Each structure stands twice: as C-alpha cells, then as structure tokens.
Amino acid sequence: MKILYLLPLVLLAACSSEVPEKSLSESKPTTVVGELVPTTSRYFNFVPTPSILIFSETRDWRHEEGIAGANLAIMKAAKEMGHGYYTTEHSGIFNEKDLARFDVVVFNNMTGDALTPEEETAFAKWQSKGNGTVLLHGAGDDSHQDWDFYHNEVLGATFVSHPMDPQFQEARVEVLAPKHPVMQGLPSEFMATDEWYTFEAVPSDDFIVLAGLDESTYSPVNNAYGDRSDLRMGPKTSDHPIIWARCLGDNQARTVFTAMGHRYETFETTEALLILKNMLNWAAKKTDPESSGCAK
Numbered sequence: 001m002k003i004l005y006l007l008p009l010v011l012l013a014a015c016s017s018e019v020p021e022k023s024l025s026e027s028k029p030t031t032v033v034g035e036l037v038p039t040t041s042r043y044f045n046f047v048p049t050p051s052i053l054i055f056s057e058t059r060d061w062r063h064e065e066g067i068a069g070a071n072l073a074i075m076k077a078a079k080e081m082g083h084g085y086y087t088t089e090h091s092g093i094f095n096e097k098d099l100a101r102f103d104v105v106v107f108n109n110m111t112g113d114a115l116t117p118e119e120e121t122a123f124a125k126w127q128s129k130g131n132g133t134v135l136l137h138g139a140g141d142d143s144h145q146d147w148d149f150y151h152n153e154v155l156g157a158t159f160v161s162h163p164m165d166p167q168f169q170e171a172r173v174e175v176l177a178p179k180h181p182v183m184q185g186l187p188s189e190f191m192a193t194d195e196w197y198t199f200e201a202v203p204s205d206d207f208i209v210l211a212g213l214d215e216s217t218y219s220p221v222n223n224a225y226g227d228r229s230d231l232r233m234g235p236k237t238s239d240h241p242i243i244w245a246r247c248l249g250d251n252q253a254r255t256v257f258t259a260m261g262h263r264y265e266t267f268e269t270t271e272a273l274l275i276l277k278n279m280l281n282w283a284a285k286k287t288d289p290e291s292s293g294c295a296k
C-alpha cells in the first residue's frame with residue numbers, strides 16, 4: 001500500500017528530472033572524466049601511432065549492435081591498413097596530447113551531446129591539422145545540434161526520421177560518384193538492408209554526395225512517432241543522399257559519413273565492409289594522394 005501511495009510522487013520526480021541534453025554536457029565533470037580516460041593508463045602508452053580512435057559514447061539512442069559490429073570491422077580494417085586502434089566511450093580522450101596518437105577518429109554511432117565544449121575545441125584543432133573523420137549512422141542523427149561545427153561542417157545535414165513501417169528494409173543504393181576513392185570497388189548499385197535515414201535536405205555544395213537511395217524500392221514511411229510520416233526526399237537517388245564526404249580547411253581534413261550501420265548485420269555485408277575500409281583509408285590519406293576525392 002505504501003508503495004502504491006508513493007508511486008505518483010516517484011513518477012512526478014522522474015518527469016521533472018528531465019533536463020536538456022546541453023545542460024547534461026555542460027554539467028559534465030571534466031576533471032573527473034579526465035582522470036578516468038586512458039591518459040593515465042600505462043596501456044595507452046602502447047597504442048601505436050598512427051591509430052584510429054573509435055569513439056562510441058552515447059548520451060542519446062544507443063545502437064548496441066551497430067557499435068559492436070562496426071568496432072570489430074574497424075579493428076580488422078585497421079590491421080590491414082597497418083594502423084593501431086583504440087576504442088573508448090570516454091570523451092576525455094579529446095584533448096591535444098591524446099589525440100596526437102590518432103590520424104582518424106570514427107564517431108561510431110555516437111549520439112547526444114557527448115563532448116564538452118573544451119573537448120569539441122580540441123577535436124576541431126586536431127582536425128584542422130588535416131586529420132580524418134568517419135561518421136557512422138547514429139553519428140548523423142539529430143542529437144548533435146548543440147555542436148554547431150560538427151553538425152554544420154562535419155556532418156552537414158539534419159536528420160528527420162527513419163521508417164518504422166517496417167523499421168528495417170531492403171533498398172537500392174546507387175553509387176553517384178563512382179570515381180571517388182570511397183566508392184572504389186563497389187558495383188554501380190546494390191541492395192542493402194538497414195534503417196534508412198531521411199534528412200531535411202541534401203548537404204550543401206561543400207559536400208560531395210557519393211551514394212543515394214532509390215525510394216521506390218522501400219517504404220519511406222514512419223507512422224510510429226514524430227511529426228512527419230512521409231519521409232520521401234525525392235524520386236531521384238541524388239535527392240536522397242546516404243553517403244557523402246568533404247575536405248575541410250587549408251589542410252584538407254577529410255570527413256565522410258554513411259547513414260548505414262544500425263545493426264551489426266550491416267558490417268557483415270561485402271558492400272558495407274568495403275565502404276568502411278575505403279572510408280578509413282581515404283580519411284587517413286592512405287589513398288588519393290592527389291586529393292582528387294576533394295574536388296567537386
């Protein structure tokens with residue numbers, strides 16, 4: 001009886017405790033987090049240079065399967081590249097000293113306001129030196145809009161929703177930039193099953209669209225939640241980009257995003273694995289020495 005009597009109070013407390021994402025980050029105790037990250041770990045000193053930093057902190061939706069599948073695929077790809085790798089969910093690693101070990105950062109389904117303002121600045125400074133960034137699936141959702149640089153300059157599009165009718169569907173992906181290094185070895189089109197994201201608009205001309213979705217091959221509908229059920233962006237595959245890239249700043253820092261990668265099964269397909277390897281190699285500047293993939 002006592003528990004039932006208290007239940008409304010508990011529920012009220014739960015609701016009133018909700019705070020905006022940004023204030024969560026701003027209240028993040030950076031000094032404490034800094035002590036927890038590998039900066040003080042002896043093991044971290046054995047991480048080779050260069051390495052790939054695989055970061056998957058989730059302060060919003062957590063893609064357990066996508067994170068696990070991509071982590072393993074990235075580790076295998078890193079070995080083939082002759083790179084080291086390091087996985088963490090502690091954003092404190094985004095400081096000048098630790099980032100110096102890496103030439104690529106993968107935001108593997110990172111969601112929410114994961115980095116403090118100081119860590120965001122450290123990332124931007126590291127990237128401005130010409131280092132590469134790879135964004136996978138949830139790293140392109142709408143939970144990053146507190147970080148203007150990431151949302152506008154690195155990602156470049158605003159997520160709207162994804163189908164829930166059903167959630168995972170097979171669709172035709174068309175390669176739109178067949179000469180781009182990230183698309184090398186892929187067929188001109190292929191079928192893939194994923195949770196297909198829809199965005200408010202295509203990325204700006206600063207970005208190079210590499211692949212798009214044929215909306216006639218799946219049902220771009222979400223009747224489950226949100227304000228918008230019709231998720232169509234347009235009849236042409238170029239109307240609905242799903243992979244795109246950019247080179248940023250004087251040092252042509254390469255950044256590339258794929259909206260594929262909700263489930264681990266994505267990273268068991270030939271096409272997704274090849275895209276991932278190509279993205280890592282291009283971001284690390286191991287391919288495309290002339291930066292032809294930066295040209296429009």
Ligand SMILES: [Zn+2]
Pocket residue numbers: 063137138195262
């Ligand atoms: Zn997802």
